[in-house]
Amino acid sequence: MADYTLAELAAWGERIEELAREEGLNFYPQEFELCNYEDMLCYQAYTGMPSHYPHWSFGKAYEKLKTLYKYNISGLPYEMVINANPCIAYLMKENSLLLQILTMAHVYGHNDFFRNNRLFTAGTRAELTVETFKNHARRVREYAGDPSIGYERVEQLLNAAHALRFQTNRVVGEDRLSYEEYYRRKYRSEQERTPDHPLLEEARAPGDTNGTAGRKRRIPPQPEEDILWFITEYGDLEEWEKDVINIVREETAYFLPQIETKIMNEGWASFWHYLLLCRLDLPEKLRWEFYRYHNQVIRPTPGGLNPYHIGYVIFKYLYEQQGKEKIFEAREVEKDQSFLRRYLNLEICKELELFEYMKKRDEYIVKEIADEEGWKSIRSQLVKTTGLGAIPVIRIVEYRPLDHHLLLEHEYDGRDLEMNYTTETLRYCAELWKGKVTLKTRINKEERIIHCDEKSNLSILL
C-alpha cells in the first residue's frame, strides 16, 4: 500500500457508494478485493473468476499479459469486475489512491449495469456466478483426474470446444427447445390455426395433413447456430464429454451479455466515474490526477475504436440532450448494436471523428467520413461489426444421419472467413462430431465448400 490505508480506502468507498445511490444507481452489494499485480494478472487471465477450470490457454493468456505488461505495451487494467451478486471487483495495491477512487466509482457503474441491463438480467444469474464457475472447475478437474479419462483427453476436448464456443445461440436468455418440442408446438399451432381462406385450405387439406404426418422431420428444422449444443444432442459423445461441452457453453452464455454490451458497459461506467468524482470534491492534487487518468481512459485509439471513448461520448450526449431518465432507460433495454443504431447521430460521429474504411488489395482506404452523406454508412458498418457482429454466423443447415454428415453454412455478408483458422476450426468440429463436416462459405464472393472428414483430412471444393 502506497499512500493510503485500507480505512481511508473504505471511507472513500463509502462516500462513492452514497453518491452513487443518490444519483439513482441501483447495484448489487459491492465487494472489493485488494490484490497485488500478479494476482491481478491471474484474475485477468482467468476471466476474473476466483476459480476456473484449468486449460493451457489461460496459462498462455497469463504469459501474454505479463509480457505485454513487462514491456510496457499495455498497462494493467485499473479495474476488473465480475458480474456476480455480490459484485466482486479487484483493486490493485500498487495503484495510487486516486486510481483506486476512480476505479471504485467506475466499478459502481458496471455493477449497476450488470444488475439492470436486460441482457444481464435475462441471460445470467449473478447470485450463482461464483458458485457456478467453482462447480465447473471442480467437475473438469474431476474428469481430468479420473484414470479412465485423464488430463489429455479433457484438454483435447476443451481445445475443440473452445474453438466452437462462440458459435452459439445469439439470442440472450432464450429458452432452448428440443427439436421434438419444436415440432410438437408447430404441429399444435397448425392444428389450432383458423384458416384465413377456409375455402382454399379445405381444398388443400387432405394432401397437407398427409404431408406433415408422413414427411420425415428435418433435423435441424431451421438452421441451427448452437453447434456445440447440436453436437451434444446428436453427436456420439460420452456423458462426461457432454458435460464438459455444456460447461463451455454455459460459460459463453455467461459472457455473451458482456460481449454484446462492451461499448455501453464501459461508456456507462466511465460516465459515472466522471460524474461521481466531480461530485466527490477531491483535493486539488487528486483532482489533477483524476483529469489526467480520466482522459487516458476515454481517449480515442487512433485508427481503432476505444469502447470507453465511444460509450462515454454517447452517454454524455444523451444525458445533456435528453436528461437522466433517458440514459437510465438506454442502459436497461439496449445492447451495443441497438444502442448505436438508435443514438449514434451525425453530431456524435463528428465528435468521435469516426471514419469508415475499406480494403483494396493491401491498402486501407477511407470510404466515408463523418458528414451529412457519410455518417449513416459509418453507423451501419459499426453496428455490423460490433458485439457478436464480429463473430461469423455459421449454422448447421443439414444433418445427414446416414453417413453421419454435418453441413454447415456461413452466412456471408461480404466478409471473408480467415481460411487458415477456418480449416483448423473445422477440424476441431469434425473431431467433436466424430464424422464428416462440410462448410459452405464464400471467398471473394465465390462459393467455396470445405470438407473435413472424420480422419481430419481436408479438401476444398470450388
Place this chain on the structure above:
Amino acid sequence: MAVFRECNSGGKDRSAEDRRRHRQLVEKAIKKNLHEIVAEESIIGQNKDKKIKIPIRGLKEYQFIYGRNHGGVGTGTGKEKRGDIIARDLISHGPGQSGAGTEEGEEIYETEITIEDLINYIFDDLNLPYLERKKLSQAATVVNQKRLGYRTKGIPPRLAKKRSVMEKIKRRQSRRRTDPDFARDERFPFHEEDLRYRFICEEKRHQTNAVVFCIMDTSGSMDHTKKYLARSFYFLLYQYLRLKYTEVEVVFVAHTTTAREVREEEFFHRVESGGTFISSGYRKALEIIEERYNPAVWNIYAFHTSDGDNWSEDNEQALAAAKELCRVCNLFGYGEIDPDDFRITSPISRFFQESPAEKNFAMVRITDKEDLFPAMKKLLTLEERLEE
C-alpha cells in the same frame, strides 16, 4: 456498505499449472519446427550455454473468425478525406474485438533457449535413445590416472613408503601389548604385510582432440540460399561433434579454383567470382592436416558443401583428394546443396557415386531446409556404424 478485503491467494500461484502445460505445448511445437529453427539460427561455433532467441509462433486458439478483406470503422483525427489511403498497420481491430479470442493473426513469441536445449531437442527428434546418446558422448575416451587410496598389492614403483612405515609401527605396537617378552629395542623388520601401494584408478574422460574441416565452395555460383543451407548444415554437425568431444576445433576452408583458410565470418560472407576446382579445397584441407592435425592424435571430420559445380578437368583430381581425405579422416562428408532442385545429380556427385566408395565417405543432398535433418541423420548413422 462495500466490503474491503485482502486477496487471499495464500501465496499459491494459481496459473502455475496452466503455464507449465502451455510451456510444455510450446516446447512440443518447437520440436516440431526444429529444422526451421536450426536453419534460421546462424551460430556454429558457440558455447553450449549461449542463449539464443528464437521466434515461435504462438499456440493458436482456432475459431471461426473473419479475415481482413473487409472494411470497418475507426477513430480518426477529423481530417480524413474520402479516398485517403491509411497505412495498413494503422487499423488494428474493429470494435467488439474484446471478446476473447476474436483477434486474428500471428502471435509470435520470442523464447530464449540455450544451444544445449536446442541440441537436446534435436537429438530427441532424431530419436537417439538416451543410452545410446550417452554412449556416444563417452565413446571417445582417453585414460587419465588418478590416485585412489591404497592397496596391499602393487608394483614397486607405487610403494607408499610413509604408509608402509605406519603399518609396521602399528604391527609393532600390537606385538608389544600382547607379548610381554618383546624387548623395546629388538629389531623389528618390515614384513610383506606392511607394505602398501598407491592405487591408481584409470579415469575415463572425453577425448579432446577433434577438428572439423568445413570446406565450402564460395564461388559465385553459391548464392545466398545455398550458403544459408550450408551454414545450417555445419551448425548441426558442429553441435553433434560437440557432444562427443569436449574440445572441437573448427577450420574453415573456402575455395574457388584456389583454396584459403578463413575465419567464420569470412567463410559465410565471402562471395568470389571464378570457377571451381573442388580438389583445391581438399588439397588445402590435407595440407592443414599435415601441418597441424596429426591423424594419429586428432579425430578429423571433414565436410564439404558445394552446389555440385566443378570444372570437369578437375573431377579426377577431386576424387583422388577425396580418397586421401577419407584415409586421414574419421568421416568425410560431401553435401550437395541445390535449393532449386535443378539437377537430379551433378557431374561431381555422379562421379563420386560411380567411384568405389570408401566406407567412411557419405554423400548427402540438400535441396531444402527440410532436408537438413535427413542429411544429418545419414551422416550420424554412418558415424555410428563406423564406431561399431
